[in-house]
Amino acid sequence: DTAVSQTPKYLVTQMGNDKSIKCEQNLGHDTMYWYKQDSKKFLKIMFSYNNKELIINETVPNRFSPKSPDKAHLNLHINSLELGDSAVYFCASSPEYNSPLHFGNGTRLTVT
Amino acid sequence: AQSVTQLDSQVPVFEEAPVELRCNYSSSVSVYLFWYVQYPNQGLQLLLKYLSGSTLVKGINGFEAEFNKSQTSFHLRKPSVHISDTAEYFCAVAGSNYKLTFGKGTLLTVNP
Numbered sequence: 001d002t003a004v005s006q007t008p009k010y011l012v013t014q015m016g017n018d019k020s021i022k023c024e025q026n027l028g029h030d031t032m033y034w035y036k037q038d039s040k041k042f043l044k045i046m047f048s049y050n051n052k053e054l055i056i057n058e059t060v061p062n063r064f065s066p067k068s069p070d071k072a073h074l075n076l077h078i079n080s081l082e083l084g085d086s087a088v089y090f091c092a093s094s095p096e097y098n099s100p101l102h103f104g105n106g107t108r109l110t111v112t
Numbered sequence: 113a114q115s116v117t118q119l120d121s122q123v124p125v126f127e128e129a130p131v132e133l134r135c136n137y138s139s140s141v142s143v144y145l146f147w148y149v150q151y152p153n154q155g156l157q158l159l160l161k162y163l164s165g166s167t168l169v170k171g172i173n174g175f176e177a178e179f180n181k182s183q184t185s186f187h188l189r190k191p192s193v194h195i196s197d198t199a200e201y202f203c204a205v206a207g208s209n210y211k212l213t214f215g216k217g218t219l220l221t222v223n224p
Contacts, residue, residue, distance in 0.1 A: 004155075033212075041150075041200055043214040056211055090155060100146060101212060103155035 023091030114139035118215035135203030
């Protein structure tokens, strides 16, 4: 059983399109995250939800909108995609703030 | 605010040699420290963590790290590396705000 699963694994799309990435965790964790990993492997937090409530919202363009329908799911919707959005997006979860994160395998987004 | 500096972007070593990957952090509050490993095209996997207690922590795959508060360091070590240890290694620090901040990563390449 996959603990944190993301779909799709690969996403290729054109500039200007709108796309979504889904994430689900079956660990019973209260906190979920989205991280962006750029081409230089740098990981930066984008959002964090705790029990469906947004608790971290880093300086991310408002074209990015997270949605948490329940505490097991955290989806990421991106409007008007730009070339600079190309990256690997990781979903993660943890039981509490000082606990290790459990990562999904990532979604490689390529914007052409 | 917290930050992490990984002093080496790349570390090449020969198989069975010892290795040390360096990590320094800064934080204004108590910290929790982690090392993660990322194999090619995969998500991040926890190697080890320091939350409190003994400053020498042991992790998976024969890795260990030592927390040094006076030097604000959390260096990762392994006495004898294998080809399979080739991967990207990330040091990370968490404070009280649900936010895990990552270093820029160190690419460990183990050569035969």
